[in-house]
Amino acid sequence: MAKFDYIKNSNHKFIPLKEKDLIKAEERLKFKFPPELREFYLEVGYGFLKGNNENSISRLMDPDTITDITLREGIFEYDPALERIYEEADKLVFYEVNEGVYLTLDLNDTQRNSVHFFDNKIADSLESFIKKVDKENEYFFDMME
Secondary structure (H helix, E strand, C coil): CCCCHHHCCCCEEEECCCHHHHHHHHHHHCCCCCHHHHHHHHHCCEEEECCCCCCCCCEECCHHHHHHHHHCCHHHCCCHHHCCHHHCCCEEEEEEEECCEEEEEECCCCCCCCEEECCEEEECCHHHHHHHHHHCCCHHHHHCC
């Protein structure tokens, strides 16, 4: 049984990903993506989670974009929105809320990476985050102090 079947519906737009493309990005990074993210990529892919805010991007980024961000290459080389995120080396940008607004996975836990919006933990795992976003794509704004 597939772990992320519930997200494969017409509300969202996902692009399938081949394992060889995932491995290629990991080779550039010199580390593997977190297991739960790898599982999502291979089962579902990457793409856009449609929600009720038409102005929101709500994009689970592809491995190449995450790699560019992490390595600060291409258009992300001088992106000021990333400065604060990478003050902590244990975070991985994986989701674009809107232009210059990102969510991160905490890399300290090797099995279930918590999801963070700036300094606020918004989900205990990627699976938990995806389930919440499937119901309300910007649920985490209500969690901000």
